[in-house]
Amino acid sequence: MRRNSLTGLTAVFASAAGLAASLLVAGPAVATSSQPVITLDAPAPAALPAAPATAGVSFEFHTKTKNLQAYDATLTVDARGLSKIAKVTFSSNCTAHGLVATCGEMFESGSDPKNGLGSETQLTLTALRGSRLGATGTYKITGRSAHAQIVGGTGSVTVGGPSFGLNRLADHTDLKVGSNLTEPVQFSNVGNRPARGVQTVLAVSPGLDFVDHYSNCQYGSDGVVHLARCYPKGAIDIAETAALSAPVRLHVNSTALFTYLDVLTAPLGQPGWPDGPGMKWTWGKKTAPALKLRVIKAGRHSSVPAGSVSLPQDGTVTDYGIASLKARNTADFAVSGASAQAGAGKTATLRFHLAANGPATLYDRSGGDGVPTAWVTLPPGTTVVGHSADCDPWQEDNPTAAAKGPYVCHLPGYLVPRGQVADFSLTLRVDDVITHAAGSVQLNWGPDPAHSHRPAFDPNGRNDSAALTIN
Structure with a gap:
């Protein structure tokens, strides 16, 4: 199991540089336009190592507007306040005149603006020879677009620092x-x-x-x-x-x-x-x-x-x-089955679940690779016409898989505490009436049942499978 940094706490443990999301040295102007607003996140203060090593500065923006498109955005970076401490190199999307650069940007928020807006604009800073340790300078960012109001701000740069x-x-x-x-x-x-x-x-x-x-x-x-x-x-x-x-x-x-x-x-x-x-x-x-x-x-x-x-x-x-x-420690996982009846051409909903019986909590820092799934094989003579949100056909964009399965049902996250029960359902149309037509729910640790390996922390295999029956 890979040891990734804390899921959901990226802002806490990104690195010392990532933590340095300080308040703006000069607060942004207050937006008064009725246009959508794109706001610069507070730039992280930069500390310059001794030349020829460099420090990079990148910028993130945010908006509250869904599906915002501002493909004509322009940022102006005024770095004249750094003239006594740093050589400034602007990214390739910028046209520079001395220490002032105009940079083209394309902002698109999508359906979830909480994801933030990245930018192409970056600065590469190198301390000037002879610059005094502790000397500080600032730069300013402004922006414009016909489709949004861009609120900029100011960042700071200091020569040298602890590490x-x-x-x-x-x-x-x-x-x-x-x-x-x-x-x-x-x-x-x-x-x-x-x-x-x-x-x-x-x-x-x-x-x-x-x-x-x-x-x-x-x-x-x-x-x-x-x-x-x-x-x-x-x-x-x-x-x-x-x-x-x-x-x-x-x-x-x-x-x-x-x-x-x-x-x-x-x-x-x-x-x-x-x-x-x-x-x-x-x-x-x-x-x-x-x-x-x-x-x-x-x-x-x-x-x-x-x-x-x-x-x-x-x-x-x-x-x-x-x-x-x-x-x-151990963490026992179990699946349940279900049964239903329906005549030819009718539908029936099978409801089943995957349960964490504990006593341990499964905390998967790999991003989901180490969490079990439920692999569902349909009863013969049936076709899927509906499913719960956490169940998907085993192959995407495959009409046969969507109709005939198998289906894979997922737990809701990377943290699975003792007592958690994930409920799933498949709604099936009966095409051919078969007495005791039986499919199955199989606890799966891997890409598919053929490559599933039950981990040592779950020694109980008696509850790893259950039947799904129609009629």
């Missing part, structure tokens, strides 16, 4: 339900500026609980993952290696199976620090101990001002890590 490289986290297997485990968290500042402190996010997947709650950590949940964002005191010098003063302690609860600890570190003050949509954060009790930092290897003191925006990370250094934690 935290997180030590690799340890994976654990064969964890006993009810046990506790520890996970040390250690990182180094490989940037060219110190940080006045560190902020750390810890996220535990279903099946895990925090043992410790610290006074300088905030705790919250998005309904699936439990998070702690902590602010241990202590400056981080250049080349310093530090660790959380105590390893992260986790309790393996009765729902644990495939579960994870995600860790993200960033300089204190990193803009856009994660605050999931609608998430409520609660500070640990004042009487609880504080989480601190412990210096593993002293860095070097510097007169360079401390930074709060992380440098881009080059792939050899990452501020984000995932520990895979596998518990010794």
Whole structure:
């Protein structure tokens, strides 16, 4: 099972650069037109590494209007405020005159504007030779279209910054339900500026609980993952290696199976620090101990001002890590059958389900590949004339498959807790009356029953299949 980053929490764990979705340096103008409005998302502040390395800046927009089409959009990027600190290269859709560029864009929102609007416009920034560490500049974006009002904004760029490289986290297997485990968290500042402190996010997947709650950590949940964002005191010098003063302690609860600890570190003050949509954060009790930092290897003191925006990370250094934690547990999945009667030319609806009997929660970070499906074979002499939303013919755009099956019925998501029951239905027309015409529902782990391999965590195969009968 692949270890992807947290589904539904991309904004939390995209990376330090992705987290830096700060408030605009200068707020956008208020839209007064009756036209649809396209608004620039707050640009992430950029920190420039030493030349010749570069930092890239891209832009995202959003709108509340469905099916918006603005193929004639033009963005103007005024980067003259960066003239003293950076060389600016504009993307190929732009025509530049010095540090001011006009860039063609095609915006289309589709039926779900919540997905946001990407843009082709990008900046590639290189620090100028001799530019002072800590020096800051700004750029401004405006836009126009005959079909929408475009609301722009301003972004900032700073020369240099800290950059935290997180030590690799340890994976654990064969964890006993009810046990506790520890996970040390250690990182180094490989940037060219110190940080006045560190902020750390810890996220535990279903099946895990925090043992410790610290006074300088905030705790919250998005309904699936439990998070702690902590602010241990202590400056981080250049080349310093530090660790959380105590390893992260986790309790393996009765729902644990495939579960994870995600860790993200960033300089204190990193803009856009994660605050999931609608998430409520609660500070640990004042009487609880504080989480601190412990210096593993002293860095070097510097007169360079401390930074709060992380440098881009080059792939050899990452501020984000995932520990895979596998518990010794079971999760029993079962299917039910159904029966109905109907005369020739009449229809009958067969209702059946796929149930998660637990005790473990199945949490599939691969995006759905590790979640079972129900493979449905029709009773002979029948044709499908209707089906529930989560059931589809095994081949798309195949009229024969749509009429005669087989059908594949899917669970509603990547998280399958104990007690969840997914209800399905197929409505069949009886073409030929056959006494006790029997099809089947088969629990399937894979692309089809011929390649299905029941996992070791579901040892009970007696409830993996059931009959569907007509007449």
